[in-house]
Amino acid sequence: MKRFFYYFKGYVAETILSPLFKMLEAISELCVPLVVAKIIDVGVANGDRAYIIKYSLLLVLLGVAGLVVALFAQYFASKSATGYASKVRLSLMEKTHKLSFKQLDEQGASKLVNVMTEDVMQVQTGVNLTLRLLLRSPFIVFGAVLFSFLFADAKASLIYTVLIPLLLFIVYFIMTQGIKKFKKARNTADQMLLATRENLYGVREVRAFSLEGQEEQKFNAINENLKTDNTKASNFLSFLNPLTYSLVNIGIIILIYSGAIRVNAGAISTGVVVALYNYMSQILVELIKFVNLTISVSKMFASLERINKVLDLPEDKQEFKSVENQKVPYIFINGLNFTYTNKGKNVLDNLSLSLEKGQTLGIIGGTGSGKSTLCSLFYRGYDSYEGDFYINGKSLKDYTDTEIRQLLAVVPQKAVLFDGTLRENLTWGKKDATDKELLHAVDMSAASEVLNKCGGLDGVIEESGKNLSGGQRQRLTIARALVKDDAEIIIFDDSFSALDFATEAKLLKNLNSYSCTKIIVSQRVSSLRCADKILVLEKGKIDAFGTMEEVLSSSEIFREIYNSQVKEEV
């Protein structure tokens, strides 16, 4: 709840003014019957035509005043609601940027996307309506109740003490249950988004395996569920309208009947009964509006809960402690164990190695041997490892994410680019890189022809780089890493897989001009030719570690790879 109010910050004035202006509008509306009474009681009764004209004009003036305050109220409500939504959306994005790799794995992109879009939209609608009706409805309801107690008949008004709590209870009950039902529907909506996303992102598989029919079936089933969930939730909530309507009207019957008894006994006059009836009707009209608000508010709270769940995800606390640099090699790993899930087997098992600054480490090993996992530990994708992991004399756990990522330039295994210009994509590693620097990096990564294809640095990269081939994307991601010229370590996570040998050879040669420490993960011996040390991984364990000659003599596996590749090539 505290958070619910937090996002109004910056729109406090609007948020308060909107309901206040709405209240003014209500007051101007409440004045109308009084003026009409004057016209009839004074103007018509006395035959005073000028009086009638004057007071009719006053009615128009009241209308103008109502219009002006209402327009302000609507504007403030719209401004506050859209502002609120955009702030929530922003902080969700911020939060996403703060989630750990593990949390990202757990949450899944679909859900995050859905929360950030549809749920925020529900909240926007909810806030907007709440502000418009928040003060207006209770003001009129309680005003009417108060008036009937004070100016009509207190005894007959006792009916309100039963009716209003009963109505509130019904609203409360239906709303809380409704929220649950809407939440269920929202979760089904997550599934639908997932199915839609996968269908589009995996469209080539879908087409190649003729899965269209199957995909449709899957989608239709979820779609059907969503329909059912939504219908159920809405049906449940729409009990509110007929219920309040009936209850208030039954209230009116009781009111008139008990009034009739009291009039018959001479306790009150007929006029009082009419007044009581009028107040009750006003309450009815307002309550119906209020109930409609309840539906939007239920949806809003269902969505807010989902939003809060994301915002409440724990953040890794990063303590800034200054530690004395240990006298260990530049990269020092000792007894490293790592597992993704607590249950799973160790993905990295008792790893130990060291590397000096400026050296090149080659990592080779079978698919699933833990190469990429080791890379992701470098850039602190996961930090729940056991054992020692030092870079530059400092334990990896003592670095902040920002520090460690500043130190590194990474070419990820999956070559992903983002919607925008080529320049925007390349300057990721160095914000103020000059064109000359960019072109140099492009040249070094043998991506000049890709640059030409895109139409220069200002050429456009489409969503996820889908206007480029895998090999073209890969070279640009290499360039992106090379632009970051202050990196102390560059990690190539199987980044040459889509390159032909000629290009790879050229690239490796170019890399020699970079003096930083390099970590090259590859399946090919050819990529590791310039490596000072080679790590041969097998099922998460070290099979061999050393120079090319050393691993050649000590590792059966490496020898097999070497022989098969180099022999066949030569």
Next chain:
Amino acid sequence: MKKSSLKNLLKIVSPYKKGFILVTILSAFFVLSTLALPLLFGEAVDSIVGKGLVDFKKITNLFILAGILILVAFVSQRLLNVINNKTTYKIVRDLRKQAFLKVQNLPLSYLDKTSSGETISMIVSDADRVGEGLLLTFEQLFSGILTIISIIIIMLVKEISSTGIPYITILVLLLTPISIFIAQFVSKKSFNNFKARAEVNSKQIAFINEHVTNEKVIKIFSQEQNSLNKFKELNEQNRKISLKAIFFSSTVNPTTRFVYNVIYALICLVGGFLILGGAGLTIGGLFVYLSYANQYTKPFNEISSVMAELQNSLASADRITNLCNMANEQDGQVKVDRLSGQIEFNDVSFSYTPTKKLIQNLSLKVEKGQNVAIVGPTGCGKTTLINLLVKFYSANSGQIFYDKDFIENITKSSLRHNIGMVLQDCYIFTGSVKDNVKLGKPDATDEEVINACKNSYADTFIERLPNGYDTIISENSGLSQGQKQLLSIARIMLLSPPILILDEATSSIDFRTEKRIQEGIAKLSKGKTTFTVAHRLATIVNADTILVMKDGDVVEQGTHLQLLQRNGFYANIYNSQFE
């Protein structure tokens, strides 16, 4: 409001006429009972004359009638809502179904060009928007119109029977068009704003999709701030346009309310003068007209706000309709059974964009069972050639024949059933390992799946997953590119189709595993036509024929040895790897 947009929406709604009609009938019951109820109460109050003069019998009778009316109102409103919800969510469901079906049938060229995020937002968000508008319309539009008509009739009857000339009713009727005019003006403005908002919104959704999906890459490059800044820009755009759209649509209500205040004042004025002029109007009568005028405003307000809200739906309905109106991918009629694997390219030209020529006048004959390798620098058209082979794209000119059948005549699905493809960027669907392998053959037994995985050497890593073959995996679940490729190969091992296409199928798989898979693939491809795209030339030296491509052209063709002897482009590439 644009006519075409309305037409779009009507077309969407028209299959649900039944629900429509039911809702209208129920609305009539609801409206009439709610309008009659105050009349009963009024009469009841009239029966309370004073001390000792209350007609309890009449009141009791009136209240029994009132009870029945309340029941009628309750039941009709409840049913109205249920039918309304049911119908609307059905429409939303069908819209989604239709849009999804359309996506399955759109040409890949369209999907490659448009942002997936925007298409997703149409299926997910826009369908919701249409539903929201419809719910409101069904709920309030009919009851509103009915209320207005009923009130006019009641007023007309009352006035004619009491004063002869219906001055006040005429006054109300004359002034009503003003508010309709205002509502229309605002609607028009709102529509444009909502349309603009839907566009900005879908852009933002596309952005969110892209960035959240690739969040890890953003983190690795510490681009959180950069991404956030861009997001802020879009977010601000969205906020501004939303503010405009929402505010504009919300001005309808106060404005029409104002118009009715003026009408109200005029009734007071005219009514007052009529009473004084002795036209037969009484003070009590004036009160009745005023209270009706009051009741008259409410539905007008509702209708005008429905109209404004409807703009949002119309804008979304437009977008979905546009998607659904896109031309389907052409499909052939000939259902081929099992192809032999003989393929012929006859003078084929193709380019993605007319200005940039890619494949030009390519002619080529592949005999059944041949093992064809395609090599060449990246961007030379290898993948394009494959796109043409599997009919992902169609040639601009020239023909491709499978056996004697022209590719355009063959149905997509029967063609693709004959082709097993492993793509470089293979995609993993959320589901168990088993389900992912079974993609092309959903009825495969566990044994078959395990066999296929053993043959593709995916078995070793699968067994180490927490739940083995039942482990739930997805595109972002942490599988490496190589592991994905192993699964992808297992998929076609299970199918064993007559034509195989391996587009860099093993590029991310380690060499030892690759070597072993090669044996498996060799076994699989025996007697089958195989296309292999590979950078590792070692894997293709045994090909029956090698196509060497450059800038969209096949520049050389022959066996490894023949090509080496030619000492041309191929020999060049081949030798470069040993420099």
